[in-house]
Amino acid sequence: MELIVTEKDNAARRIADILSDGTADADRVNGVNVYGWGGKRVIGLSGHVVGVDFPPEYDDWRDVEPHELIRAPIDTEPTQEAIVAALRRLSRDADRVVIATDYDREGELIGKEAFDIVRGVDESVPIERARFSSITEREVTEAFNNTGELDFDLAAAGEARQTVDLVWGAALTRFLSLSAGQLGEDFISVGRVQGPTLKLLVDREREIEAFDPDDYWELFADLTKEAGAGFEAQYFYLDDDGTEARRIWEEAAAENANEALADAESAAVEEVNRRTRTDEPPAPFNTTQFIRAASSLGYSAQRAMSIAEDLYTAGYMTYPRTDNTVYPDDLDPEELLKSFSETFFGDSVEELLEQDEITPTEGDEETTDHPPIHPTGEMPTDLDDDEWEVYELVVRRFFATCAPAATWEHLRVVAGV
Template identity: 25%
Template sequence: MKLILAEKPSVAKNIADALKIKTKKDGYFEGNNYVITWAFGHLVELYDAKDYDSKMARWKMDYFPFIPNEFKYKIKSNPRNRKQTDGGAAKQLKVIHQLIKRSDVEAIISACDYDREGQLIGDSIIYRGGHQSKPVYRLLLNEWTPAEVMQGLEKIQPNQTMKPLRDAGISRQWADWVIGINLTSVATMKYQKGRGKALNIGRVLLPTLKIIYDRDKEIENFVPEDYFKLKATFKTNENESYEGFYTVENEEKFKQKADLDRLQDIILKKPGTIIGKQVKKKKEFPPFLFNLSNLQGYITNKYQGWTSDKVLKVAQSLYEKKLITYPRTSSIALEESLVEKTAQVLKAHSADLPYKDEIKFMKSKRVFNNTKVESHSAIIPTYLKPKRLSRDEAIVYHAIKNRFIMQFMPVAEYEETKLTTKIHDEQINGVFHSKGRVQLIEGWKKVENIQSKDMILPSVELNENVQTTHLEVTSHVTKPPKPHTERTLLRIMETCGKGYKEEDSEEELGAILTGFSIGTPATRAETIKKLKDVGYITSSGKNLACTDLGNKLVEVFPVQHLFDLEFTGKLEKILSDIQKGKASKKEFLNVIFRFTNQSVDTIKNAEDVIIHEVSAQKATNEVLGKCPECGNKVIEGRKGFGCSNWRKGCKFVIWKNDKYLKTMKKKPTKTMVKELLKNNKVYVKGLTSKNGKKYNAYLSYTKNTDNEYYSWNMDFKK
């Protein structure tokens, strides 16, 4: 009997389906010589500082820096109340360890995601409590289709070979804990007045904030300048017209309008000659396959209201439904070993397309290239076709499928024509340039019906004479840089400021895809979301901008290394090297510990400045109703509406930042709580669905049958 540990229940179900196991028990599936259980992501987490030393429950400057001699783990905390253990995690952890100890279980297979976080999740559960005597193996998959699961189980590897991946996961986790705990605490004591949310300081958070800050400053300091162009209209011998712009030494923008006005008087109605004609056929290759950052950028730029965090969540859902390959990838190519499988996927998805006869599978370096694959291949659909998709899932899925099919369509081609027209007058130093373009082959653009705008020039010959029929000096103003969007921000995070374009050389792309970045594909969306949540940035439509608090933090916080893209990129590069077995976890952590100690000293010795003043909300003693748990008074507190008998152990509370209500863009109010306590139900208007639609519903707040906490229930009937 083998025990398989999946990262999530949905993945465990996919594995059970592939193995044709139907029997489900409390916390696991069993059958056909396999037991399949699951985690809910991380079931354990690092100790809080106060778990090591009770005095750390209260912050004092003298207590920092704080770096434990040994990092310890505990069952993860209840997200609603961090003072309590998460009951669901504790229960599932107990189930997993009972299964591991079963006498008929001979080996354990970790089937968590094939990345450093997945490795950390699996190992932190399997090896919890000491040495694991039973052999542990690793299932390494890029998708959860039945065929892949069965093939993967035949190729499982000893888990020990994944030690570099685990070391990278541990290094990332410990580094972020040490930097976060120390610098967040010390910065909050130094720069914040009043009790409230801490000033969040993070290894990935601050350089991302600085990118937005720098762009804001560029826009703020931008001084617009006027410039002018001279546009001429020419008529050919065949009575056809075309336009051209006056150019001197490849420059067609001029600062002095008077100079162009003078030329206008000289040129008007004078003949000209076509002294240059270039006609070139040019190829347009499809954009590369999606990695996560490019997918997030594409969707957030094309569809209003989408965030990179939402794109990741939807992509993750498609992955768990076996419809796409692993989404948290930084690669824009596929491994060369996937040629045969990719051909089958293409065949499955092209059969019903109107342009199917133009689709031709081929092994090209743009698509299959091992040197361009970092851990995971690019995102493509699997051979399974979706039966039903939500609106959000359809948007992401079809973007991935279309981008995949584009790779095997004909290359688009167009003809570009450049004309150079010279006026017959010695006073005219410059020439007029005209450009035309005609699409010859639509090719891959058919997949998404991308319309190319033709700019047709008349048919003329070299040395042909033309007549100037109209001249116009046009006025223009230089434009400031555009605010960052999630798309542009993700690009800078992905490449650490070394931005690339689709047409960049393979060598340049290869240099980028080596781990030198801010964060990872999996964490960048979370970083942008966190910047919004902690109040450092705000969004208006697609545009991102720093808040007043974000500006002050960048300008006052003295640890400049944390704002430096190069510094952060180097740390991420070392983590990438640890993952490949090229760098040492111990050396990396020593660098982090030294940096943290120095940073704490820097902050302590910096000038005392208050950048954030928290105005304390006074809790009222107004009685909102009777506690359904113990009958005592329910009153409003700073963080929630709870029982006044809480000191004696009553756990009834409705948190002001309740996560369930937050998903529907609602917060509990005193009026809501009063009605709820009085009638056991409350009618709530203006709830927001995942699709952004508004609706109304009745909510009740009832005690769970399997623990002592309360949960929300929704009903649409009175």
């Protein structure tokens, strides 16, 4: 029996559906979903199924000095016992195991955890690694036809991060809590990411508290052209340096200017100036830029990534954790655009395909593990409103990277009263 191990249950279901051509049946092993067909079985983990902690003799905060935790031994214990038990049970009958967790540092560590569990049952069964950046039929099929080995160095990097998080967090949390006399539910939590993040928040809050605001006034007028069309105009003046200024810093001066403008019956055009500006299309999404764009739609980083991971698992977009901003050479932008021709996005695609040549933009960061975030060409039919909004964000960003530069015309009219 060939055993396939994925990072989550929904990925297991999707991969089983792809590899079995939709014939896989769902079963339960030790209360855990398992999908099988033709001598193959797929089990999904739940992220990390084992965790790290200190031995029980280090549990008492008052008896153990915080600095002792720095060199204390670290135990690894199952955190998802039902899944671990199911994986062990399936491993007994496996003659080949394929690790198909996410293709990144944490995914490699989770794969290493599964590797160790399988090795604890069978020391000789072949264990291979399948890597893919999107859960689409093409990529999954190619990944399973070209399996490799687990990257133990990358997994070790994940283990180092895990150990640092434990030691740093536990030692400093105990030290500060004991120093402040805050124990029990009132302890002071400190972490590798938590501490610096809190520092950023404190610094920003202090800047806000130290800010001394100054009042100023700006004047706007609703004007009407002789032809009858209306528009809004903003008042400006020349300051002592001869520079245009729009903010008036004295209330009396603002009132005087307002009265003078209100009394004027007409304004004479003194200057008309046209200029153009060219905006280059944006670079492809990496994780940071995706989160920033999603935040403008009102999504927190956590919510945006949660939705993105669901869309990735469903096969609608590529892996959302990436630093890369350069599309790989094997991505054909024209073919990917054409996959949206008969969809909701058809009009936008038609305009893009009218270009003589489609050359996507490139960002400054180029890596080889994952492509930038982009749609796979699969058109979803079962998304809720939030999922659709994030999906559309990813699709339209890809479209934008394939678009020509935008040219804007600015018209400036100066009128005197």
